[in-house]
Amino acid sequence: MSTDDKVREVASRARTASHVLALATRATKDAALDRMAQALVDAGDAVLAANAEDVERAEAAGTPANVIDRLRLTSERIEGMAQGLRDVAALPDPVGEVLRGSTLANGLEMRQVRVPFGVVGMIYEARPNVTADAAGICLKSGNAVLLRGSSSARSSNTAIVDVLRSALAATGLPEDSVQLVPGDSHESVKALMRARGLVDVLIPRGGAGLIRSVVEESTVPVIETGVGNCHVYVDSSADLDQALEIVMNSKTHRTSVCNSAESLLVHADVADEFLPRVVEALQGAGVTVHGDERFAEYDDVVPATDDDHAAEFLSLDISAAVVDDVEAAIEHIRRFSSGHTDAVLARDQGVIRRFVASVDSAAVLVNASTRFTDGGEFGFGAEIGISTQKLHARGPMGLPEMTSSKFVVVGDGHVRG
Amino acid sequence: MSTDDKVREVASRARTASHVLALATRATKDAALDRMAQALVDAGDAVLAANAEDVERAEAAGTPANVIDRLRLTSERIEGMAQGLRDVAALPDPVGEVLRGSTLANGLEMRQVRVPFGVVGMIYEARPNVTADAAGICLKSGNAVLLRGSSSARSSNTAIVDVLRSALAATGLPEDSVQLVPGDSHESVKALMRARGLVDVLIPRGGAGLIRSVVEESTVPVIETGVGNCHVYVDSSADLDQALEIVMNSKTHRTSVCNSAESLLVHADVADEFLPRVVEALQGAGVTVHGDERFAEYDDVVPATDDDHAAEFLSLDISAAVVDDVEAAIEHIRRFSSGHTDAVLARDQGVIRRFVASVDSAAVLVNASTRFTDGGEFGFGAEIGISTQKLHARGPMGLPEMTSSKFVVVGDGHVRG
Structure with missing residues (x-):
């Protein structure tokens, strides 16, 4: 199977999972987040062992010390990821929030309601904690997520995602709510950028070069993040x-x-x-x-x-x-x-x-x-990135920024005259 | 000068105009809208004469009757455009609206405020009334607009834009707040789609083919509108x-x-x-x-x-x-x-x-x-299109959807510890 086909296959499984997630109650999602947090702590040794493989490979490749530092996990960092998931559980559910509503002159009841995007693609660099953070924020906002981390963090990301998926399954939510994008090459990033219709939004996090290339090449809508002069x-x-x-x-x-x-x-x-x-x-x-x-x-x-x-x-x-x-x-x-x-x-x-x-x-x-300028400082409780674009979200993005909306209009036989 | 250079030049003039527009008060913008409405009515004969040229050219080219009907202006349709501008003047100004705000634990006062996008590009088909509608909505929301109408409506659009620009100048707002994109060929549409950094958002209105090509080719962020099955x-x-x-x-x-x-x-x-x-x-x-x-x-x-x-x-x-x-x-x-x-x-x-x-x-x-499903029916008072995408705006788009936001954070010597 080509990389393109493989990516479309995981995206299509994410789409199916997103239909279930969109209907999941806050109670179910919070229970899953708490279980994911506990599972990460419980599986700490396995995650650290996987991370040690990544660090060893990076050292052998002569990776700079500051990059290796970002890559390295410790028990404290794993506890930090777990706490991040618990913090997201404690935040209000953005899905279902009524943004505005009124009864129109003809008696139609109109309301605009927050709904999940559906499927979110994350493209990010070395830090494995982004894997757990993004999974938690996407789950809480009702979105299935496709994670495309750095190949240098492949073993860590695989271990973390395995733990999170098992915890999801144990809560009765679809495992495919959280998936790694298959393939290490740039081909898999390209395939993600071409998956319009299967992926609703792409969020690149990392250096200016990565972000520019995603913004310019993607046919999937992009939220541009974080270059700061x-x-x-x-x-x-x-x-x-x-x-x-x-x-x-x-x-x-x-x-x-x-x-x-x-x-x-x-x-x-x-x-x-x-x-x-x-x-x-x-x-x-x-x-x-x-x-x-x-x-x-x-x-x-x-x-x-x-x-x-x-x-x-x-x-x-x-x-x-x-x-x-x-x-x-x-x-x-x-x-x-x-x-x-x-x-x-x-x-x-x-x-x-x-x-x-x-x-x-x-x-x-x-x-x-x-x-x-930071989601935590602004009191948003969780931050998926800082948008520097003008469409959709601008500045630190929390849970509400990870949603779209729809209009629900209720009548009783209303026709237009 | 190449089409690309010409388009970049008008976009750059629009950018300069947008800096003035962003600071314009509601009173100034409403006065300009009322003057634009009156000017359109006053110049009715000239606009109708220009429109007759378009209709004649379309008839000679064997254009279908329903398309010619959309192209044709009458005194009533001009009065309709003028009334549309007056209606937009009567709507609240979205710019400056505080979307949320709080005092953070450390005493920083944070608020999120609506601001204009800056420069909006409209790509649309035969109906010349869109020219006045889009100009009015963009002006009220503080955006400079680049209008790329159909070449079949070239004479009508030129006449309408001339009238609107004179009215703007007479109110003391920059003429370049409203500009036609030079060039009739597809090259000018392409140049607009490549003007990332100069144009903040593109809104295509028209058939499915037009919209798809803009969505797929543009590096400028796009709001996808209106294909309805x-x-x-x-x-x-x-x-x-x-x-x-x-x-x-x-x-x-x-x-x-x-x-x-x-x-x-x-x-x-x-x-x-x-x-x-x-x-x-x-x-x-x-x-x-x-x-x-x-x-x-x-x-x-x-x-x-x-x-x-x-x-x-x-x-x-x-x-x-x-x-x-x-x-x-x-x-x-x-x-x-x-x-x-x-x-x-x-x-x-x-x-x-x-x-x-x-x-x-x-x-x-x-x-x-x-x-x-219509901005008028929903009580939005003005509609620039119906978004079928999930980012930024979804469904009928009124004035608030033509804005971005920014965070304003006020301290008194605050540093992060």
Whole structure:
């Protein structure tokens, strides 16, 4: 059987499972999630053994240490996955929520109700915990899921999915609610992207290259996630002590995540005062500053190119520029931002209002670190990713974002005149 | 300049206009809509003269009479377009609506706010009134619009857009908020589909072929609209007199629209009683019945193929089959429905509940004609199309569906610990 046929076969089994899942009650789904959590803990040794195979293979292939760290599971990480499933069980069921409703002039009762998408495809990179997280979120939102993880995590993902499927079966829900996509090659990703009609939505999570290729090639609708070239703009009206703390937190709290700051803009009127302080603090924390001419006046600042201004470094690097005013900051952000998160640090209400209205990003932060753009921080309880597209969902996506809706219209012999 | 470059140029002007539109107040937008309406009425003779050119060209090309009818404008139709613009002015502004908001545990104030998409591309067929409708809906929702109508309506669309742009300019809003896409060839449609980053969303309106090609080829996100293979299922518990009326209304009230019924399913237990009545009534209204073996027992019923069951006829044709029960009806609908509108006619609450939960279509109707799936009927006041996809919007799309959202998070020196 070709890869295409194999992928279509699992997708078609997922479709059948989705018909059952769409009707499953919250009680049944929560019981399954709790059982999945317990099963993961119980099968900890087997999962760790499978993970050790992946780690060994990665080490033999000379994989960088930070990637191996993301790949490696521990008892604590397995307990974390289990707790994630229990947390999802504790969240409200989005399915069935009435989004709006009214009785029309002719007596028809109309309501718009949340329903599952049906079949969700996840394409993701090295971290095996995404396997359990995505399975839990999709199950709770009534969706069957096709998981296409990295081939480097193949043994771990297989072991985790086996455990989750057994737990599902024991609860009376279809095993095929959670499936791995067969095949390690890029062919299986391509087949998933072509499975329009069988797969309702694809969510790529990973590097910019992976996401771009899925967005451009897929005929299945895609939710684009997470590339973040996040800006912090320090206005002349900012509290500069506060600004320094926020810049440092945005850049250095964690560097490898999409909501860390990659670009700093400073109003010209406070440049003389703020630049020496911020350059010193950043460099003191090991950050390389890629600056414009104004920043380049300071020691060890590297001249910035347009590529630097556009970059999502995910490392101890930041691009930096001085701008004339908030309008110039907005222009710079329009040109270079990836539309994930941009922050304004200011006291002037007019400047804040202008920035918030004009910066067209998933999240606009005022006097706060860019690191707050996160489903957990926003109180969503679970996050499948951060959407940087404008259709359907924008920003951190929780359970409601994993649903569609339908209109139910009830009459009693109504015909149109 | 290549078609691609020309299209990118108008898209880039639209982007600039969208930055102004996003900040425009409701009062300004409503004043522009009222002025656009008045300008259309005032310029009626010029628009009719331009339309006469299109009609003449179409007649010379031997275009079918029903297509020419859709193309032809009259004073009444121009007044209708103007009234449509005034109606949109009277609707609430979706931009700025707070969708949710809370103060997080750490004191951050978080709110999710509706914002315009930015630049919307419309690709549509012969009816010139769509030009004014789409311009009005996009303007009110704060979006710049690129209009790519049919080349057969080129003169009419040019005249209408000229009038609308002058009215915009007179109100102080950017003319480039409303633009025609240059070029008549398919190349200009292709260029629009490739303008990712410049165009935020494409909405194709028209025949199934147009919509399929846009959905499959576009790298710009698409909202799929309107192909309707709508089913009416008559359960054994239905009031058969009522059912007969609803079937006739669903099929014959208007045949060329996406919410007319194309498929009839009848429960086996009432087949002997209902089939002769419904076949006679349909045939009496000039409808050709494409039936399964049970239906084919009646005179002049044509044997139905799978293609007939899958067809969106948009004509006086209907496919028809007898099914064993509601489960078989659901199976049939899963196989053949386009996911637009499907109706159940029944008294049995269990049957209704099962059908509503299991039929995964944009609208599920109970004891009512499929013809009710419509933005006007639902009270949305304006409709840009009926989405048959699951992402972003599903069913009739009004002003709120023409927006995205963003999170605005306000702190006072907040950093993540």
